[in-house]
Amino acid sequence: MSTRILHRTIGPDLPVAVNGSGVTIRDADGKVYIDASGGAAVSCLGHGHPDILNALRTQMEKLQYAHTSFFTSEAAEALADDLVAHAPSGISHVYFVSGGSEAMEAALKLARQCAVARGETQRTRFIARRQSYHGNTLGALAVGGNVGRRAAFEPLLFEAHHIEPCYAYRHRHADEDERAYGIRAATALEEKLIALGPETVIAFVAETVVGATAGAVTPAPGYFKRIREICDRHGVLLILDEVMCGMGRTGTLHACEQEGVAPDIMTVAKGLGGGYQPIGATLLSERIYDAIASGPGAFHHGHTYICHAMSCAAALAVQQVIRRDGLLDNVRRQGERLQRQLEARFGDHPHVGDIRGRGLFRAIELVTDRGSKAPFAASDNLPVRIKQAAMAKGLCVYPGGGTADGRSGDHVLIAPPFIVDAETIDAIVDRLSAAVEMALSEADKARRRVPQNDAAAVRVSA
Secondary structure, eight states, X not given: OOOOSOOSSSSSOOOOEEEEEBTEEEETTSOEXXXXXXXXXXXXXXXXXXXXXXXXXXXXXXXXXXXTTTOOOHHHXXXXXXXXXXXXXXEEEEEEESSHHHHHHHHHHHHHHHHHHTTOTTOOEEEEETTOOOOSSHHHHHHOOOHHHHGGGGGGSOOOEEEOXXXXXXXXXXXXXXXXXXXXXXXXXXXXXHHHOGGGEEEEEEXXXXXXXXXXBOOOTTHHHHHHHHHHHHTOXXXXXXXXXXXXXXXXXXXXXXXXXXXXXXXXXXXGTTTSSOOEEEEEEHHHHHHHHHTTXXXXXXXXXXTOHHHHHHHHHHHHHHHHTTHHHHHHHHHHHHHHHHHHHHTTOTTEEEEEEETTEXXXXXXXXXXXXXXXXXXXXXXXXXXXXXXXXXXXXXXXXXXXXXXXXXXXXXXXXXXXXXXXXXXXXXXXXXXXXXXXXHHHHHHHOOOHHHHHHHHHHO
C-alpha cells in the first residue's frame, strides 16, 4: 500500500494493525499475532484493557490538557504521589514527559543543573557504558553506547565517556566467579574517574538491566553496590535508566530493588503507561530537588506535553491494575516458565550461546559456534530475518544486532505483557524456535548464493 508516513524502514509494506486484545494484535487481513515483545517492552497490560479504557474516558470528560506554566492537574499530582510512594529510597519528586528519550534528556540536564546549583560548575562530563542505549535524542544518544544508532550523528554529539559493560557472557574471565567479575567490571568506573578527574564528572549513567542494544543483560552480583560506593566516594550522581527494564518488567517494580541500591535519578517510561498514552518520567532524589529549589528555584527545561493529564490518568490506572491483580507475581512465575522453556528448546542449540534475563525480560544470543562464542557476520542480517520469520508465524519479538561489540552479534528479546499465561508462553517459544530455524536456514542459503565470479575472485586472492 502507498503511504505518506516516513516509516522506520522505507520500502517494505507493513501490515495494518486494526485491533488489539489481550496479548494479541490483529491486522487488516485478519491475521492474529502474539505480541511477545509488547512492542518494545511497552504493552505491560496487553491491549484493550477495560480498566485503562475506562480511566481514559473518565479523564477525557474532565480535562484533557492544561499547560504546566499555568496549572497542575489532579491526574498528574495523583500519579506523582503514587510513584514516589513506591519508589526507591530517597526519591521524592517526579518530572513527567512523553517518553524514554525525553526522560533521559531531562535527567542529564537535571544532573548538570544540580551541579551548577551546588557551585560545582567544573562538573561537565558524563560516563556511561558501551553496548548501552539511552534514547534517540541527541543528548541521550551521546551518553548511549549503541554504535549503530550513533554513527550518522557522531559530529553532532557532545563528548561522553564510556567504560566496558557488565556483560558476563562476553567479558568474564574463565577463572572468575560471577561476583569477582562484577567487582572487576565496576572498578572500571573508578579507573575512568581517576583518569578524567572525578571532580569533573557529573554522573554515571547505566541501564540496570540492559535492553535493546545487548538483550536482557543482567548485572553480575555486587556490581551495582560497588558502583554506588564509587559514585558516593567521588560525589558523582548515579542515574539509572529503567525505561525498558523497569516498572515491573523484571519481577519487581524497579529493577534496582534486586540490586539493593537506590539511584539519585531514575528514568522510566514504556511500562509506566503500558502504551495507552505516551508517557515517561524522571524520578529524582530529595537532595537533588533541594539543590534546585534552593538554587535557581526552577528547572530550566520543559516540553509542551509534560504532565499531560490524559497520559498521567492512563499511567495511574496501569499501576493500580498491576498492584490490584498481583501481576508482579505473574511476571516472576511466567518469567521462570519462559526461561525454562527457552532452555529446553535452545539450551543445546548449536547457534544459541546464551539465554538470559529476569522476569518477563528474556533474550537469546545467537552465535556461529558455542565454544568460541563467535558472532554471525552483520551481513547475514539475522535480526531482520528472524523478525520477518516470526511475523510470518504470527509472533512479534524484538531482535537486535551489534550485540557482541556494536557491529556484530545478534540477540532476540522477548518481553510479553504481564498478563501472559503458561499456554501463551509455550506458544511463544514454539513459534520463536520455528522462526530462528527459518532465519538461520535463509542466511545459510544466502551465503551459498555467491556468484561464480565472486567465488573465483575469493579463490585467487586466497
